[in-house]
Amino acid sequence: MLKRSILPLIILGSLLIAAPAQAAFRVGIGDQDPSMFTEKRWKDLKLKTVRYVVPWNSAKDPDQRAQDRRYLEAARTAKQDVLVHFTARR
Secondary structure, three states, X not given: OHHHHHHHHHXXXXXXXXXXXXXXXXXXXXXXXXXXXXXXXXXXXXXXXXEEEEXXXXXXXXXXXXXXXXXXXXXXXXXXXXXXXXXXXX
């Protein structure tokens, strides 16, 4: 009998602990082309977060740095929070 009454309490405790993790959930778009910020379909979504993928060694490549700068400036102009994701070099 004791086992049956403890199981629901364990399940309830697990749900209460997991609930705050969902509070930080964010939805955004991951696109590498800064022209998306001027597209009507994207504007209609009214999102505030974007994800940008950057090679881990982009600081060594002037062309990549310029591309990164263009994207980040376009995102700033569109009032977006940018989540930067570092990946393998290109």
